[in-house]
Amino acid sequence: MLRKYLFLLLFALVLVACSDDNAGSEPNDGDETENGDTETSSETADPFSAYEEKITIAIGQEVDPSDTSLQDGDTPLDNQYTRHVNENLNIEVEHAFTASPSNYDQKVSLAIASNDLPDAMVVGPVELRQLVEADQIADMTDIYENYASPAIKEIIDSSEGVALENVTFDGKIMAIPNSQASADGVHNLWIRKDWLDKLGLEPPETIEDFKEVAKAFVEQDPDGNGQDDTIGLAGPDTTNKLYANFLESTNNLYGFDGIFSALNAYPGYWLEGDDGQPVYGSTLPETKEALSVLRDMYSEGLIDPEMGVREDSGESVISGNTGMFFGPFWMPYGPITDAVTNNPEANWQSYGLPLNANGEYTPHLSTTTTQFVVVRKGYEHPEAAMKILNNLLANESEFDPSIGGPGYYPLRLVYAPADEMEVTTVALREVLAGTKEPEDFYDMPAYKLLKSDVDSIHEIKLEPYDNTDIEHWDPEANLGQWTRAYSALVGTAPLVDNEINGVMSLIYSQTETMEDRWVNLKKLEDETFLKIIMGTEPLDSFDQFVENWNSQGGDQITEEVAEVVNK
Structure with missing residues (x-):
């Protein structure tokens, strides 16, 4: 009996010693498995906890060389955002690579092809599928379940x-998706209203009105400097597109999205045809008509003659x-803030125009x-x-x-309820x-900036409060908040x-054949349409484009889209 008690006592001491050893070790957010994946424990997960010892993460990041918002001394790797991540999380951000907006996708593709990935990066739907098929990225299922904050889960839900659904492959969450305001996908018409007022013009409701305003802006010296130097309508630069498309459906800058939609044309989108089956909008007669209108506008000098070759419109x-x-709505975060800083009378206003033949904004x-x-x-x-x-x-x-645009935040994804703006x-x-007090909007955590918005609005908006012309604002009072409020x-x-x-x-993702054929089909489309608009190819080359598009994989892709939609 004594030997039995001695054995139990010795066993208990061993357990205590093991427990003390574990208590003295550093907390570990994850344990490595044999195949290199990381398993996480929901018992230790904290969405906001800092690491006890500093860790590093090497990322790929898009850096816009034309963005001059960084304050003196800051860099793309040392700024208010990276310092915040360091101080709050004890994470040191490094750059595996940086690239301009026009070269970022190419850098990502090279990283995938060479199997030389940064620790983390932001990608689009095409690159995500390539990474999954190449088995180059981590399964993020447990990470999302255990570490995504309640606010992010609420927005994603x-x-x-x-x-x-867009990041789930074979039942595994293979990436962290964004979920953004639907306003990012609507491309409004931004106009110098002070130019309209000077020339006695109204915002253009129809395509014909639009062409008249563009002509007046080009020919009637709206800036009053006596020089022939004004542009009626900006065009896409080397970074942006003629129009948004189903794979890149948001945040297209300086394209012709509004002109296409006013003519009931939706190139780049999958639509329901007359027979109820999917058709690709870029192959439809309405798109040819819209290209004809743009071609005429360009030949008449109403569109920036340097479109397509400018590095930054x-x-x-x-x-x-x-x-x-x-x-989109957020253009004050783009050039408008700088435009108003340079000229406080530049009265940029936004309109849901032009309208289609039925007077609808579509x-x-x-x-x-x-x-x-x-x-x-x-x-x-x-x-x-x-x-x-x-x-x-x-x-x-x-x-x-x-003092540094949000694009400098490492691994930035936009999270917002669909109706945030x-x-x-x-x-x-x-x-x-x-009619409401700022306090009435405090308890809305998913609308992450709303409290600061309502608290600061009287600081920057001048009376009359229902008039948004530029003279009724005070940007200098708080330029950052003015950008947001404007x-x-x-x-x-x-x-x-x-x-x-x-x-x-009808869809916003790729089908199987697109993985092999879409890059070439998209290149064919972009080059043909740009040449038609600029007059270096005849309008009827559109018909040959449609024939080539179908024969080079478009017919098969259309069948695959139909299979997806009909499910």
């Missing part, structure tokens, strides 16, 4: 399953040479999920990428975009009208004040 907006362009609409954060398979801390995303959403209101616009109007009260106003008869694409 608001997509009604679309966001997670925003420069002509900032310099005060351009009178109109198409873009823009194409986007999917709410367009970008994804992926993590290199074998990276020791895959949860770090999720924590960085949590940190941005929770603290975004602390950052000042006037419309809700913000209405809230600001109610606070300015005195995006809401001017940029988003057309989405609140107009009936939107938008058009969705």
